[in-house]
Protein backbone atom coordinates (compact mmCIF):
# COMPACT_ATOMS: atom_id res chain seq x y z
CA UNK A 1 0.00 0.00 0.00
CA UNK A 2 2.73 2.44 0.93
CA UNK A 3 5.03 1.13 -1.80
CA UNK A 4 2.41 2.08 -4.36
CA UNK A 5 2.53 5.69 -3.20
CA UNK A 6 5.75 6.28 -5.10
CA UNK A 7 4.31 4.76 -8.29
CA UNK A 8 0.91 6.44 -8.24
CA UNK A 9 -0.61 8.99 -10.60
CA UNK A 10 -0.02 12.19 -8.62
CA UNK A 11 2.64 13.54 -10.95
CA UNK A 12 1.34 12.17 -14.23
CA UNK A 13 0.55 14.73 -16.94
CA UNK A 14 -3.12 15.64 -17.22
CA UNK A 15 -5.07 16.13 -20.45
CA UNK A 16 -6.90 19.43 -19.95
CA UNK A 17 -9.95 20.07 -22.10
CA UNK A 18 -12.20 23.11 -22.19
CA UNK A 19 -14.97 22.43 -24.64
CA UNK A 20 -18.62 21.53 -24.60
CA UNK A 21 -19.68 19.70 -21.42
CA UNK A 22 -22.43 17.19 -20.96
CA UNK A 23 -23.37 17.28 -17.27
CA UNK A 24 -26.24 18.25 -15.00
CA UNK A 25 -26.21 21.63 -13.29
CA UNK A 26 -25.75 22.29 -9.56
CA UNK A 27 -29.48 22.39 -8.90
CA UNK A 28 -29.34 18.59 -8.87
CA UNK A 29 -27.68 18.70 -5.43
CA UNK A 30 -30.97 19.91 -3.96
CA UNK A 31 -32.36 16.43 -4.49
CA UNK A 32 -30.09 14.93 -1.84
CA UNK A 33 -29.53 18.05 0.27
CA UNK A 34 -33.24 18.58 0.95
CA UNK A 35 -33.47 15.07 2.34
CA UNK A 36 -30.48 15.66 4.58
CA UNK A 37 -31.31 19.07 6.06
CA UNK A 38 -34.68 18.53 7.59
CA UNK A 39 -35.66 22.10 8.45
CA UNK A 40 -34.15 23.74 5.38
CA UNK A 41 -35.95 24.86 2.25
CA UNK A 42 -34.38 25.39 -1.19
CA UNK A 43 -36.08 28.09 -3.23
CA UNK A 44 -34.74 28.02 -6.77
CA UNK A 45 -34.95 31.43 -8.35
CA UNK A 46 -35.19 30.32 -11.92
CA UNK A 47 -37.12 29.42 -15.02
CA UNK A 48 -39.59 26.72 -15.93
CA UNK A 49 -36.65 24.61 -17.14
CA UNK A 50 -35.27 24.60 -13.60
CA UNK A 51 -38.65 23.60 -12.19
CA UNK A 52 -38.88 20.76 -14.73
CA UNK A 53 -35.40 19.53 -13.87
CA UNK A 54 -36.22 19.31 -10.19
CA UNK A 55 -39.66 17.84 -10.71
CA UNK A 56 -38.58 15.18 -13.16
CA UNK A 57 -35.40 14.26 -11.31
CA UNK A 58 -37.12 14.29 -7.92
CA UNK A 59 -40.62 13.44 -9.07
CA UNK A 60 -41.25 10.92 -6.33
CA UNK A 61 -40.41 13.26 -3.52
CA UNK A 62 -42.43 16.17 -4.74
CA UNK A 63 -45.57 14.34 -3.60
CA UNK A 64 -44.17 14.02 -0.11
CA UNK A 65 -43.80 17.18 1.97
CA UNK A 66 -41.40 18.99 -0.34
CA UNK A 67 -38.52 21.02 0.94
CA UNK A 68 -37.79 22.75 -2.31
CA UNK A 69 -39.65 24.90 -4.77
CA UNK A 70 -39.11 27.25 -7.68
CA UNK A 71 -39.81 30.97 -7.77
CA UNK A 72 -40.25 31.35 -11.50
CA UNK A 73 -39.24 34.66 -12.95
CA UNK A 74 -41.63 35.44 -15.76
CA UNK A 75 -41.00 37.70 -18.70
CA UNK A 76 -42.73 40.55 -16.91
CA UNK A 77 -39.98 40.54 -14.29
CA UNK A 78 -37.57 41.70 -16.93
CA UNK A 79 -39.39 45.02 -16.89
CA UNK A 80 -37.74 46.03 -13.64
CA UNK A 81 -35.34 44.48 -11.17
CA UNK A 82 -36.98 46.34 -8.30
CA UNK A 83 -40.21 44.51 -9.19
CA UNK A 84 -38.38 41.20 -9.25
CA UNK A 85 -36.90 41.84 -5.79
CA UNK A 86 -40.32 42.80 -4.43
CA UNK A 87 -41.83 39.67 -6.01
CA UNK A 88 -39.14 37.54 -4.40
CA UNK A 89 -39.81 39.14 -0.99
CA UNK A 90 -43.53 38.39 -1.35
CA UNK A 91 -42.82 34.83 -2.45
CA UNK A 92 -40.56 34.24 0.56
CA UNK A 93 -43.05 35.81 3.00
CA UNK A 94 -45.83 33.59 1.61
CA UNK A 95 -43.63 30.51 1.91
CA UNK A 96 -42.52 31.22 5.47
CA UNK A 97 -46.10 31.90 6.61
CA UNK A 98 -47.22 28.61 5.10
CA UNK A 99 -44.21 26.68 6.44
CA UNK A 100 -43.32 27.88 9.95
CA UNK A 101 -41.02 24.82 10.34
CA UNK A 102 -38.41 26.30 7.97
CA UNK A 103 -35.25 27.47 9.79
CA UNK A 104 -32.84 27.74 6.86
CA UNK A 105 -33.90 29.13 3.52
CA UNK A 106 -31.55 28.88 0.57
CA UNK A 107 -32.12 31.14 -2.42
CA UNK A 108 -30.59 29.16 -5.25
CA UNK A 109 -29.52 31.10 -8.34
CA UNK A 110 -29.79 29.69 -11.86
CA UNK A 111 -28.96 30.49 -15.49
CA UNK A 112 -31.52 32.92 -16.94
CA UNK A 113 -30.01 36.35 -17.48
CA UNK A 114 -32.73 38.03 -15.40
CA UNK A 115 -31.73 35.83 -12.44
CA UNK A 116 -28.06 36.58 -12.93
CA UNK A 117 -28.86 40.30 -12.80
CA UNK A 118 -30.73 39.86 -9.55
CA UNK A 119 -28.42 40.31 -6.55
CA UNK A 120 -29.37 37.23 -4.54
CA UNK A 121 -26.69 37.86 -1.89
CA UNK A 122 -28.30 41.20 -1.12
CA UNK A 123 -31.74 39.62 -1.20
CA UNK A 124 -30.60 36.96 1.27
CA UNK A 125 -29.23 39.61 3.62
CA UNK A 126 -32.41 41.67 3.42
CA UNK A 127 -34.65 38.64 3.95
CA UNK A 128 -32.49 37.30 6.79
CA UNK A 129 -32.89 40.61 8.61
CA UNK A 130 -36.62 40.66 7.91
CA UNK A 131 -37.24 37.14 9.20
CA UNK A 132 -34.60 36.97 11.97
CA UNK A 133 -34.09 35.24 14.30
CA UNK A 134 -36.55 32.55 13.27
CA UNK A 135 -35.14 31.96 9.78
CA UNK A 136 -31.67 32.36 8.30
CA UNK A 137 -31.63 33.11 4.57
CA UNK A 138 -28.54 32.24 2.53
CA UNK A 139 -27.86 32.12 -1.18
CA UNK A 140 -25.73 30.19 -3.63
CA UNK A 141 -25.65 29.48 -7.34
CA UNK A 142 -26.74 26.19 -8.89
CA UNK A 143 -26.54 27.64 -12.40
CA UNK A 144 -25.43 25.29 -15.13
CA UNK A 145 -23.12 28.00 -16.44
CA UNK A 146 -21.13 27.96 -13.21
CA UNK A 147 -21.64 24.52 -11.69
CA UNK A 148 -21.67 20.82 -12.48
CA UNK A 149 -24.04 18.67 -10.50
CA UNK A 150 -22.06 17.94 -7.35
CA UNK A 151 -20.82 21.54 -7.17
CA UNK A 152 -24.29 22.54 -6.02
CA UNK A 153 -23.60 20.86 -2.69
CA UNK A 154 -20.21 22.53 -2.51
CA UNK A 155 -21.74 25.96 -3.16
CA UNK A 156 -24.45 25.33 -0.56
CA UNK A 157 -22.07 24.21 2.19
CA UNK A 158 -19.57 26.97 1.36
CA UNK A 159 -22.40 29.51 1.81
CA UNK A 160 -23.06 28.14 5.29
CA UNK A 161 -19.47 28.27 6.56
CA UNK A 162 -19.23 32.05 7.20
CA UNK A 163 -22.32 31.97 9.45
CA UNK A 164 -21.24 28.97 11.56
CA UNK A 165 -20.60 29.94 15.19
CA UNK A 166 -16.98 30.21 16.37
CA UNK A 167 -15.34 27.79 18.80
CA UNK A 168 -11.91 26.98 20.15
CA UNK A 169 -12.89 23.45 21.19
CA UNK A 170 -11.00 20.51 19.74
CA UNK A 171 -13.56 18.69 17.63
CA UNK A 172 -13.70 16.61 14.49
CA UNK A 173 -15.88 17.93 11.69
CA UNK A 174 -17.07 15.56 8.96
CA UNK A 175 -17.74 17.61 5.85
CA UNK A 176 -20.16 16.36 3.19
CA UNK A 177 -23.78 15.22 2.97
CA UNK A 178 -24.03 11.46 3.52
CA UNK A 179 -27.23 9.43 3.70
CA UNK A 180 -28.25 9.24 7.38
CA UNK A 181 -27.65 5.50 7.61
CA UNK A 182 -24.09 5.90 6.30
CA UNK A 183 -23.39 8.89 8.52
CA UNK A 184 -24.57 6.87 11.53
CA UNK A 185 -22.15 4.06 10.62
CA UNK A 186 -19.25 6.52 10.36
CA UNK A 187 -20.16 8.11 13.69
CA UNK A 188 -20.37 4.67 15.32
CA UNK A 189 -16.90 3.73 14.03
CA UNK A 190 -15.42 7.01 15.25
CA UNK A 191 -17.10 6.60 18.64
CA UNK A 192 -15.73 3.05 18.94
CA UNK A 193 -12.26 4.47 18.23
CA UNK A 194 -12.78 6.93 21.08
CA UNK A 195 -12.73 9.96 18.76
CA UNK A 196 -14.93 12.89 19.66
CA UNK A 197 -16.73 15.18 19.85
CA UNK A 198 -17.67 14.71 16.22
CA UNK A 199 -19.83 17.21 14.32
CA UNK A 200 -21.22 17.06 10.81
CA UNK A 201 -21.67 19.64 8.07
CA UNK A 202 -24.43 19.77 6.92
CA UNK A 203 -26.24 18.95 10.15
CA UNK A 204 -29.63 17.28 9.93
CA UNK A 205 -31.26 20.13 11.87
CA UNK A 206 -30.21 23.77 12.03
CA UNK A 207 -30.11 23.62 15.86
CA UNK A 208 -27.17 21.19 15.50
CA UNK A 209 -25.09 23.39 13.20
CA UNK A 210 -21.43 22.80 13.98
CA UNK A 211 -19.15 25.52 15.29
CA UNK A 212 -15.76 26.06 13.67
CA UNK A 213 -12.38 27.41 14.70
CA UNK A 214 -8.63 26.75 14.78
CA UNK A 215 -9.05 23.47 16.69
CA UNK A 216 -11.78 22.07 14.47
CA UNK A 217 -10.08 19.27 12.59
CA UNK A 218 -11.95 18.87 9.30
CA UNK A 219 -12.10 15.82 7.09
CA UNK A 220 -14.00 15.66 3.81
CA UNK A 221 -16.26 12.72 3.03
CA UNK A 222 -16.85 13.91 -0.55
CA UNK A 223 -14.13 14.97 -2.98
CA UNK A 224 -16.15 17.72 -4.65
CA UNK A 225 -16.09 20.17 -1.75
CA UNK A 226 -13.21 22.43 -2.82
CA UNK A 227 -14.95 25.74 -2.07
CA UNK A 228 -16.27 24.51 1.27
CA UNK A 229 -12.79 23.33 2.19
CA UNK A 230 -11.35 26.75 1.30
CA UNK A 231 -14.06 28.51 3.33
CA UNK A 232 -13.34 26.33 6.38
CA UNK A 233 -9.62 27.01 6.05
CA UNK A 234 -10.39 30.75 5.96
CA UNK A 235 -12.06 30.21 9.34
CA UNK A 236 -8.70 28.80 10.53
CA UNK A 237 -9.77 25.15 10.60
CA UNK A 238 -7.06 22.59 9.74
CA UNK A 239 -7.85 19.98 7.07
CA UNK A 240 -6.92 16.31 7.12
CA UNK A 241 -5.78 14.76 3.83
CA UNK A 242 -6.78 11.15 3.21
CA UNK A 243 -8.05 8.87 0.46
CA UNK A 244 -11.86 8.94 0.33
CA UNK A 245 -13.75 6.24 2.24
CA UNK A 246 -14.75 4.07 -0.72
CA UNK A 247 -14.09 0.37 -0.35
CA UNK A 248 -12.20 -1.43 2.39
CA UNK A 249 -8.86 0.18 1.69
CA UNK A 250 -10.16 3.74 1.24
CA UNK A 251 -12.25 3.53 4.41
CA UNK A 252 -9.36 2.12 6.43
CA UNK A 253 -6.93 4.81 5.25
CA UNK A 254 -9.50 7.56 5.85
CA UNK A 255 -10.15 6.28 9.37
CA UNK A 256 -6.44 5.82 9.95
CA UNK A 257 -5.75 9.47 9.10
CA UNK A 258 -8.38 10.59 11.60
CA UNK A 259 -7.20 8.08 14.22
CA UNK A 260 -3.60 9.28 13.87
CA UNK A 261 -4.65 12.89 14.42
CA UNK A 262 -6.49 11.87 17.61
CA UNK A 263 -3.70 9.57 18.87
CA UNK A 264 -5.74 6.34 18.75
CA UNK A 265 -3.50 3.37 19.65
CA UNK A 266 -2.95 0.80 16.88
CA UNK A 267 -4.38 -2.03 19.00
CA UNK A 268 -7.66 -0.19 19.39
CA UNK A 269 -7.70 0.68 15.69
CA UNK A 270 -7.37 -2.95 14.64
CA UNK A 271 -9.83 -4.14 17.30
CA UNK A 272 -12.47 -1.78 15.95
CA UNK A 273 -11.80 -2.14 12.23
CA UNK A 274 -10.80 -5.81 11.76
CA UNK A 275 -14.33 -7.24 11.59
CA UNK A 276 -15.88 -4.59 9.29
CA UNK A 277 -12.75 -4.73 7.10
CA UNK A 278 -13.15 -8.46 6.68
CA UNK A 279 -16.87 -8.02 5.88
CA UNK A 280 -16.05 -5.37 3.28
CA UNK A 281 -13.38 -7.56 1.66
CA UNK A 282 -15.76 -10.51 1.42
CA UNK A 283 -18.53 -8.34 0.00
CA UNK A 284 -16.24 -6.86 -2.66
CA UNK A 285 -14.78 -10.29 -3.51
CA UNK A 286 -18.24 -11.43 -4.62
CA UNK A 287 -18.01 -8.94 -7.49
CA UNK A 288 -14.35 -9.24 -8.30
CA UNK A 289 -14.70 -12.16 -10.72
CA UNK A 290 -17.00 -10.02 -12.87
CA UNK A 291 -14.85 -6.90 -12.70
CA UNK A 292 -11.30 -8.25 -12.78
CA UNK A 293 -9.33 -7.29 -15.88
CA UNK A 294 -12.27 -5.35 -17.36
CA UNK A 295 -11.42 -2.01 -18.95
CA UNK A 296 -13.04 1.10 -17.50
CA UNK A 297 -13.60 4.58 -18.94
CA UNK A 298 -14.88 7.35 -16.65
CA UNK A 299 -16.33 10.53 -18.14
CA UNK A 300 -15.98 13.67 -15.99
CA UNK A 301 -19.17 14.04 -14.01
CA UNK A 302 -19.47 13.70 -10.24
CA UNK A 303 -15.85 14.46 -9.21
CA UNK A 304 -15.88 11.02 -7.55
CA UNK A 305 -14.04 9.56 -10.54
CA UNK A 306 -10.49 9.42 -9.16
CA UNK A 307 -11.32 7.77 -5.79
CA UNK A 308 -13.65 5.37 -7.62
CA UNK A 309 -11.00 4.47 -10.18
CA UNK A 310 -8.61 3.82 -7.28
CA UNK A 311 -11.15 1.50 -5.63
CA UNK A 312 -12.07 -0.29 -8.85
CA UNK A 313 -8.43 -0.77 -9.87
CA UNK A 314 -6.98 -1.81 -6.52
CA UNK A 315 -9.83 -3.69 -4.87
CA UNK A 316 -11.74 -4.99 -7.89
CA UNK A 317 -8.90 -5.53 -10.39
CA UNK A 318 -10.39 -3.29 -13.12
CA UNK A 319 -8.14 -1.53 -15.63
CA UNK A 320 -8.97 2.17 -15.98
CA UNK A 321 -8.31 3.42 -19.53
CA UNK A 322 -9.29 7.05 -18.98
CA UNK A 323 -10.26 8.76 -15.73
CA UNK A 324 -11.95 12.09 -16.38
CA UNK A 325 -12.88 14.59 -13.72
CA UNK A 326 -14.50 18.02 -14.06
CA UNK A 327 -11.78 19.50 -11.80
CA UNK A 328 -8.59 17.99 -10.54
CA UNK A 329 -7.94 19.42 -7.10
CA UNK A 330 -4.58 17.94 -6.18
CA UNK A 331 -4.68 18.91 -2.51
CA UNK A 332 -7.94 17.02 -2.14
CA UNK A 333 -7.29 14.11 -4.48
CA UNK A 334 -3.54 13.70 -3.92
CA UNK A 335 -3.83 10.71 -1.54
CA UNK A 336 -6.09 8.89 -4.01
CA UNK A 337 -3.83 9.78 -6.95
CA UNK A 338 -0.89 8.34 -5.02
CA UNK A 339 -2.67 4.99 -4.89
CA UNK A 340 -4.09 4.92 -8.41
CA UNK A 341 -1.93 2.55 -10.48
CA UNK A 342 -0.31 4.30 -13.48
CA UNK A 343 -1.77 3.54 -16.89
CA UNK A 344 -4.94 5.55 -17.44
CA UNK A 345 -5.15 8.88 -19.21
CA UNK A 346 -6.09 11.48 -16.58
CA UNK A 347 -8.31 14.15 -18.07
CA UNK A 348 -9.70 17.31 -16.53
CA UNK A 349 -12.65 19.23 -17.94
CA UNK A 350 -14.39 18.11 -21.10
CA UNK A 351 -14.60 18.46 -24.83
CA UNK A 352 -17.36 15.95 -25.24
CA UNK A 353 -16.92 15.17 -28.96
CA UNK A 354 -13.23 14.47 -28.58
CA UNK A 355 -13.86 12.36 -25.52
CA UNK A 356 -16.51 10.37 -27.39
CA UNK A 357 -13.96 9.71 -30.12
CA UNK A 358 -11.55 8.38 -27.48
CA UNK A 359 -14.14 6.11 -25.87
CA UNK A 360 -15.15 4.72 -29.29
CA UNK A 361 -11.51 4.00 -30.07
CA UNK A 362 -10.87 2.40 -26.68
CA UNK A 363 -14.09 0.27 -26.62
CA UNK A 364 -13.90 -0.21 -22.84
CA UNK A 365 -15.88 -2.96 -21.09
CA UNK A 366 -17.63 -0.35 -18.93
CA UNK A 367 -18.17 3.39 -19.37
CA UNK A 368 -19.29 5.59 -16.48
CA UNK A 369 -21.02 8.68 -17.83
CA UNK A 370 -23.97 11.04 -17.61
CA UNK A 371 -27.51 10.11 -18.59
CA UNK A 372 -27.29 12.01 -21.87
CA UNK A 373 -24.35 9.95 -23.13
CA UNK A 374 -25.38 6.56 -21.77
CA UNK A 375 -28.15 5.74 -24.26
CA UNK A 376 -26.19 6.56 -27.43
CA UNK A 377 -23.18 4.62 -26.13
CA UNK A 378 -25.36 1.61 -25.19
CA UNK A 379 -26.78 1.75 -28.73
CA UNK A 380 -23.20 1.48 -29.99
CA UNK A 381 -22.73 -1.66 -27.93
CA UNK A 382 -20.90 -0.21 -24.93
CA UNK A 383 -21.97 -1.12 -21.38
CA UNK A 384 -22.57 2.02 -19.31
CA UNK A 385 -23.16 3.07 -15.73
CA UNK A 386 -24.92 6.34 -14.88
CA UNK A 387 -22.63 8.53 -12.81
CA UNK A 388 -25.59 10.13 -11.05
CA UNK A 389 -26.43 6.83 -9.32
CA UNK A 390 -23.20 7.16 -7.39
CA UNK A 391 -24.52 10.18 -5.52
CA UNK A 392 -27.99 8.72 -4.94
CA UNK A 393 -26.79 5.36 -3.65
CA UNK A 394 -25.12 4.84 -0.25
CA UNK A 395 -21.54 3.98 -1.27
CA UNK A 396 -19.23 5.19 1.52
CA UNK A 397 -17.52 3.20 4.29
CA UNK A 398 -17.17 -0.52 4.99
CA UNK A 399 -20.77 -1.71 4.96
CA UNK A 400 -21.42 -0.23 1.52
CA UNK A 401 -18.23 -1.51 -0.15
CA UNK A 402 -20.00 -4.53 -1.65
CA UNK A 403 -22.88 -2.39 -2.94
CA UNK A 404 -20.39 -0.01 -4.50
CA UNK A 405 -18.67 -2.83 -6.38
CA UNK A 406 -22.13 -4.14 -7.30
CA UNK A 407 -23.01 -0.88 -9.02
CA UNK A 408 -20.25 -1.62 -11.53
CA UNK A 409 -20.58 -5.39 -11.82
CA UNK A 410 -24.34 -5.28 -12.47
CA UNK A 411 -24.21 -3.68 -15.93
CA UNK A 412 -21.49 -6.17 -16.94
CA UNK A 413 -23.53 -9.14 -15.65
CA UNK A 414 -26.65 -7.83 -17.37
CA UNK A 415 -24.77 -7.53 -20.64
CA UNK A 416 -23.37 -11.06 -20.28
CA UNK A 417 -26.92 -12.35 -19.77
CA UNK A 418 -28.29 -10.40 -22.70
CA UNK A 419 -25.66 -11.45 -25.20
CA UNK A 420 -26.73 -15.08 -25.60
CA UNK A 421 -30.34 -13.90 -25.98
CA UNK A 422 -29.33 -11.44 -28.67
CA UNK A 423 -27.43 -14.26 -30.36
CA UNK A 424 -30.45 -16.56 -30.23
CA UNK A 425 -32.76 -13.90 -31.60
CA UNK A 426 -30.35 -13.30 -34.44
CA UNK A 427 -30.23 -17.02 -35.17
CA UNK A 428 -34.02 -17.37 -35.30
Ligand code: SF4
Nearest residue numbers: 025050110111143144
Ligand atom coordinates in the same frame (compact mmCIF):
# COMPACT_ATOMS: atom_id res chain seq x y z
S1 SF4 B 1 -28.94 24.46 -16.43
FE1 SF4 B 1 -29.63 26.50 -15.74
S2 SF4 B 1 -31.68 26.80 -16.66
FE2 SF4 B 1 -31.15 24.60 -16.78
S3 SF4 B 1 -32.07 23.71 -14.95
FE3 SF4 B 1 -29.94 24.20 -14.43
S4 SF4 B 1 -30.00 26.24 -13.55
FE4 SF4 B 1 -31.99 25.94 -14.58
